Amino acid sequence: MARSIYVRHTVEQVFTLCKEVLAEHPLIVVSNRGPVEYQLPLNNAIGSSQPRKRSSTVSTALNALFSSTDFSWVSSAMGEGDRRIAEQAGELSVKPPLPGFRTSLRFVVTPRRAYHKFYNIFCNPLLWFLQHYMWSSPYTPNIDASVYDAWDTGYVIVNQSFADAVVAEAKGLSNSPLVMMHDYHLYLVPGMVRKHLPNAVLHYLIHIPWPTPHIWQLLPANMRNAIFDGLASCDIIGFQSELDAHNFLSCCHTFLLDAEVNFEQGTVKISGHTARVHIYPLAVNAEEVRQIANSPRAQEYEKRMETTITERLIVRVDRAEPNKNVVRGFRAYQLMLQRHPELLGNVKFLAFLAPSRTHIKQYERYLQEIDEVIRDINRSFGKPDWQPIQAFYENNYVQAIAGLRLCDALLVNPVNDGTSLVAKEGPIVSSKKMVLVLSEGSATYDQLKDVALTVSPADIEGTSKALYQAISMSQDERDRRFKALLAKIEQEDALWWLGTQFEDIKALSSRRTKR
Numbered sequence: 001m002a003r004s005i006y007v008r009h010t011v012e013q014v015f016t017l018c019k020e021v022l023a024e025h026p027l028i029v030v031s032n033r034g035p036v037e038y039q040l041p042l043n044n045a046i047g048s049s050q051p052r053k054r055s056s057t058v059s060t061a062l063n064a065l066f067s068s069t070d071f072s073w074v075s076s077a078m079g080e081g082d083r084r085i086a087e088q089a090g091e092l093s094v095k096p097p098l099p100g101f102r103t104s105l106r107f108v109v110t111p112r113r114a115y116h117k118f119y120n121i122f123c124n125p126l127l128w129f130l131q132h133y134m135w136s137s138p139y140t141p142n143i144d145a146s147v148y149d150a151w152d153t154g155y156v157i158v159n160q161s162f163a164d165a166v167v168a169e170a171k172g173l174s175n176s177p178l179v180m181m182h183d184y185h186l187y188l189v190p191g192m193v194r195k196h197l198p199n200a201v202l203h204y205l206i207h208i209p210w211p212t213p214h215i216w217q218l219l220p221a222n223m224r225n226a227i228f229d230g231l232a233s234c235d236i237i238g239f240q241s242e243l244d245a246h247n248f249l250s251c252c253h254t255f256l257l258d259a260e261v262n263f264e265q266g267t268v269k270i271s272g273h274t275a276r277v278h279i280y281p282l283a284v285n286a287e288e289v290r291q292i293a294n295s296p297r298a299q300e301y302e303k304r305m306e307t308t309i310t311e312r313l314i315v316r317v318d319r320a321e322p323n324k325n326v327v328r329g330f331r332a333y334q335l336m337l338q339r340h341p342e343l344l345g346n347v348k349f350l351a352f353l354a355p356s357r358t359h360i361k362q363y364e365r366y367l368q369e370i371d372e373v374i375r376d377i378n379r380s381f382g383k384p385d386w387q388p389i390q391a392f393y394e395n396n397y398v399q400a401i402a403g404l405r406l407c408d409a410l411l412v413n414p415v416n417d418g419t420s421l422v423a424k425e426g427p428i429v430s431s432k433k434m435v436l437v438l439s440e441g442s443a444t445y446d447q448l449k450d451v452a453l454t455v456s457p458a459d460i461e462g463t464s465k466a467l468y469q470a471i472s473m474s475q476d477e478r479d480r481r482f483k484a485l486l487a488k489i490e491q492e493d494a495l496w497w498l499g500t501q502f503e504d505i506k507a508l509s510s511r512r513t514k515r
Contacts, residue, residue: 071102236508315409355395419442
């Protein structure tokens, strides 16, 4: 498969590239979760909803554009504060919502019941699990009438509302827009938008894994084919790894009977339209992450941890979700302690685990399993003055960054996942030249496999050995590995990620002009 060729540019060059593209195609970003949320005051006063910057993968990745570029962002009105602002704005966008933003927001307001079916029945318990290979196919999923209803009166309805909002946002533009869509919530939007904006440049970035045709066959044909028809309406579809891109092409070859699929060129041609498949693994802004690590708040957390941690340190930072493979990671650490009793009291494991989607029973059950394995290990190996595992169950990014600064080894071992940003953030802030233990199940494996200790996600034995190798590694080897790891991450950073996409969009526009 052909990969994008991109020569790294300076910040100024990337912004110039973006401005060149956006001068021809004004930008509309589309995602379920937007960059800003409005919170109602305690007294619920009318007209006093306050905007707050939201931390999300998409907004973090596009942060560099907020203060330098005028564009529109279409996202769900997720809370009552968002809904109130949307009602006040009517058919207009909110401009701009925060100081330093040049971005206008258009909230998509859907009936609460429709959004519940869209998000809590179809997107998360079904589609997210399917794309992460998390179903046990002899038993789950069970596609019953409630799923059909959630598709018809939830997923389709919300996607149509988003498409209508994009079309409305494009009405006032002098040129055909560049519409950059994100993730698994909105797969139908490109096809719906294409009908009304045939000349728009449609770009879709998928942040999570893309499974094989056998997995997608678990979905009914009408749902599955609508998803692939929608995505094939794009001009560019971005994935996190070569395997994801290959799987998507295989699915198009299998399910879209009228499509011409070229695996070498990475294209899907159907009804005279060509969609191009590219690989854009998510990246981090190294300077921004370091600023957070050096902030007074992070340094205070770091000082507190330093007073209690005198031993070598293993760290993991994750949402407490089944695909993150947290339990196997702890079992690998347990096995290492069994094999090497001299490490008792000398190697501690800090886990920063943010509870996630606890209203879904699989997530709630997995969080319970995590807690049980921690108690088991601490009961078996702990001492009155030392516990082998300390877990922080909170969504506290700054605290986690402080922990990453202190670790000797970072464990990132998902079963199946998109780009694991913590695998890139950890080395950026590390004060101990940490060693990365990385699972092949992470899309980050493609980028960092030559500079990390790699393991199979189900291999507890191999992960245990890798952890022992990481904490007992000679300083010379640690220095060499860390230097190569950091160089790779800084080379393929957020600037590289943004520039690569806009280079491909510019090339697409040039081809269109020549036709």
